[in-house]
Amino acid sequence: xxxxxxxxxxxxxxxxxxxxxxxxxxxxxxxxxxxxxxTDIVFVELPKIGKKVKQGEAMAVVESVKSVSEVYAPASxxxxxxxxxxxxxxxxxxxxxxxxxWIAEIKLADVSEIKTLLDAAAYEKxxxxxxx
Numbered sequence: 001x002x003x004x005x006x007x008x009x010x011x012x013x014x015x016x017x018x019x020x021x022x023x024x025x026x027x028x029x030x031x032x033x034x035x036x037x038x039t040d041i042v043f044v045e046l047p048k049i050g051k052k053v054k055q056g057e058a059m060a061v062v063e064s065v066k067s068v069s070e071v072y073a074p075a076s077x078x079x080x081x082x083x084x085x086x087x088x089x090x091x092x093x094x095x096x097x098x099x100x101x102w103i104a105e106i107k108l109a110d111v112s113e114i115k116t117l118l119d120a121a122a123y124e125k126x127x128x129x130x131x132x
Contacts, residue, residue, distance in 0.1 A: 003032045006098055010114055011123035012074040014056075017098065020114060025080065029102040030062065030071055033127050035093050038064035044090045046082040047104055053077065055113050060103050062093065071103060075113045081105035 009017040015034035020026045035041065045061035053059045058070035059079070082104045086092060093101035108114070118126065 003098065005031060005033075005120040005123050007120045009098070010074065010117035010119065011126075012072065012117055013126060014072045014074075016072060016074045018074040018114060018117060020108075020111075024111065025105060025107050026075065026077075026114075027102050028059075028071075028074060028104050028106060030093060030097060031123070032097040034069075035097045035101070038062060038066060038069060039094075040065045041090045041093045044086040044093065044103070046084070046086065047079045049079050049082060051079045052109075053079065053106070055116075062090075073106070074117055075106065076109040077106040078109070079104050080107050 005011065009019045011017050011031060015031045016028060017031050018026045018028050041062055041064045043063040047059045053073040053076060055073055055076045057073050059073040060071040062069050062071055083102050
């Protein structure tokens, strides 16, 4: 059973989350629902620091025993930090998708873009529709 989606984040329809820090930066990861669908994560290809990404563009790759999935940038910006712990222990995403399993930090190019993302309630509704 997935954990509740934290209300302090915004969500993409592709199952990424974004937590804005209020200083023009944000942390990005995949949702608990996404890691549950992927099952056991065995490898994460992190984005390069300094890479510029556009909203909706692939920025990382998560490989599980079942499949390989791209992680899409929920907002445009420049990658400023990556979670290098995932290189040794990719299963952190399975254990704590909303915490220790974060993927990257980004300097947002346009903060207004995040208005296109879903809040926790709207994202929960999307998951329920997908499960039908």
